[in-house]
Amino acid sequence: MTVVLALEKVTKSFGPVEVLHGVDLALHTGEVHALIGENGAGKSTIMKILGGYLAPTTGRVLLDGAPVTYHSGPEGEAQGVVVIHQEFNLAADLTVAGNIFLGREITRGLGLDHAAMRAATAELLARLDTSIRPEALIRDLSVPDRQMVEIAKALSRKARVLIMDEPSAALTHREVEALYAQVDRLRAEGVALMFCSHRLDEVSRLADRITVLRDGSVVQRSLRGEMTEDGMAAAMVGRELTDIFPPKDTTTGETLLEVRGLNVQNLVKDVSLTLHKGEVLGIAGLVGSGRTELAEGIVGLRPATGEIRIGGRQVQIRSPRDARAAGLAYLTEDRKEAGLLLDKNLPVNLTLSALDMWGFRIDPKREKAEMTRARKEFDIRAASDEMRTGALSGGNQQKLLLAKTMLTGPEIVIIDEPTRGIDIGTKQQIYHFVRALARQGKAVIVISSELPEVIGLSDRVLVMRMGRIAGEVEGAAITEENIVRLAMGLDREEEPA
Structure with a gap:
């Protein structure tokens, strides 16, 4: 040739x-x-x-x-x-x-x-x-x-x-x-x-x-x-990658999030779910099944009707600010358009969501301290804090977005497509970050198009189809075959002739 x-x-x-x-x-x-x-x-x-x-x-x-x-x-x-x-x-x-x-x-x-x-x-x-x-x-x-x-x-x-x-x-x-x-x-x-x-x-x-x-x-x-x-x-x-997914060794506790009869702009219909302290709940389904729209409805990015309870108390969430105040955070699937300001430096991106909690005052000393902590905790690799965020690799952008999401101290974290477009070494790091959140007693929802990711991370999986929950699998039943059958509607009972 x-x-x-x-x-x-x-x-x-x-x-x-x-x-x-x-x-x-x-x-x-x-x-x-x-x-x-x-x-x-x-x-x-x-x-x-x-x-x-x-x-x-x-x-x-x-x-x-x-x-x-x-x-x-x-x-x-x-x-x-x-x-x-x-x-x-x-x-x-x-x-x-x-x-x-x-x-x-x-x-x-x-x-x-x-x-x-x-x-x-x-x-x-x-x-x-x-x-x-x-x-x-x-x-x-x-x-x-x-x-x-x-x-x-x-x-x-x-x-x-x-x-x-x-x-x-x-x-x-x-x-x-x-x-x-x-x-x-x-x-x-x-x-x-x-x-x-x-x-x-x-x-x-x-x-x-x-x-x-x-x-x-x-x-x-x-x-x-x-x-x-x-x-x-x-x-x-440059090394063997063993145990890419961390062990599911956390013990779940009381219910932190309860959603009842949620409807989101005719895209999500009558969805109910519970999420427990220390649990990683996976949400799977084909693109268009309503996974992201469900998350956006819960955190106030889309108008929604239904009931949301956090820690047993009913809350009204009409905006991401309401969600943050209730201890709920969302990491978007689209870091480049909706998650980060690519033309701004790293500290600006890290602290942007926390400014309302800081009284809308920029504190350079605190911002620098938070950036130093985030770089160490989330292994964000950058030549300088002042470089353009858009110049970071995709994996480091994703770790910065995760650090930004966690800066507000949420108890409940929804992560949409946690590893899209990043390499296998950084994927392993993020998987361990997610499990560490569960060990800290946080409640985590992971939405992903990658079935190995859903299977490897989740204690329990909800499968969506056409805006509804098609079924739930947990434990040994979390398999690719079971998830795909639910996502494609193959496990529905035949209607009588």
């Missing part, structure tokens, strides 16, 4: 800090190349250099064997090198079709040919087996649907090289299978593909070649079948 795009002895420095150290890498026609490593290993930097969004400090980028210098991502795209970024690059107030053809609009006479763009968009979306409408506005779409639009936009570019940064992190199982089908089709057509993924089963399924990056250096290379998933994990973190 022919090498299309390559890095030769590439280094990259940001100020005095070198983050890539003499990296050699080659992408071949008709081959899928997986780049794996922990958050902060340098994967995204490599992808941005390959795509023309960053220039190497030293070393060369080779296209078809010849040195090439891009001055921007669009210059890379003009050469057939297309990148699907982990962070969405969509215009929220434009339609799906408008985003896909932004800067490449189809014209008819002096005007835009909207019908042609909608038709072409519909064809791309059909290939991805999604029901998204071309005329839908981006701001009205869910996170998984926005990811599918990014993939459709990349497919429309007719790439020679397609680089994908965590393309499946936000997708449902059905959407993931549609993505895999497109990867297989592009590989058969001779496209050179690179993808970064924290899903090691995905790496095993798709990759013809694997490069493992650790601390900015290539530490291992292998071909399909030469490395097990356990081997990949060990190579990424």
Whole structure:
């Protein structure tokens, strides 16, 4: 197979800090190349250099064997090198079709040919087996649907090289299978593909070649079948990963949270649940089943009716501020848009939710002390407290968000998608953080699309389907088969003829 795009002895420095150290890498026609490593290993930097969004400090980028210098991502795209970024690059107030053809609009006479763009968009979306409408506005779409639009936009570019940064992190199982089908089709057509993924089963399924990056250096290379998933994990973190999930060794106590007959905007219907001190309660279900909407209704982010009791006392929660006052905290599934201010520094993000408890006064000395404590307690790794939060790796952003959530001292914590888009080493840390909260006597709800995560963390699991609780499993009954059957409605009794 022919090498299309390559890095030769590439280094990259940001100020005095070198983050890539003499990296050699080659992408071949008709081959899928997986780049794996922990958050902060340098994967995204490599992808941005390959795509023309960053220039190497030293070393060369080779296209078809010849040195090439891009001055921007669009210059890379003009050469057939297309990148699907982990962070969405969509215009929220434009339609799906408008985003896909932004800067490449189809014209008819002096005007835009909207019908042609909608038709072409519909064809791309059909290939991805999604029901998204071309005329839908981006701001009205869910996170998984926005990811599918990014993939459709990349497919429309007719790439020679397609680089994908965590393309499946936000997708449902059905959407993931549609993505895999497109990867297989592009590989058969001779496209050179690179993808970064924290899903090691995905790496095993798709990759013809694997490069493992650790601390900015290539530490291992292998071909399909030469490395097990356990081997990949060990190579990424530099140690064996045993007991990724901590033992479920906490004893549950009295009921801390009771929800009765909760309804949320016709998205959640008549849901009741209890949550006990020292318990980790998992909530599973397909995307669209109402999991996140249930959490948002409980904490006052969405209008809800029904009864909520905390510590046996009925409370009225109409806003997140009411929830905090009642000892209830929520960690959002979307850290980049709803959880953190990416252009602000770390202390500002950490203390933002606690300002009302501090009398809306910024106390620099206290803020610094809290940041020092949070960095130690949650192992937040950053060059400086004053750096942009958006410059942190995904795992460190998530740990900062967890620290921010816990700063208000809640007794009840709802964590939505605790490890989306982060590496396996940081996942292990967060799993141990969650169990530590239970040991401290906190009551924890974990909502996750990853069934191994739900199974490994939860003392009890509620499964949602179509806005309702479809069933509950606990103990030895917490299995993937039981959860999937409930989520898909396969355990409903047959109605009499």
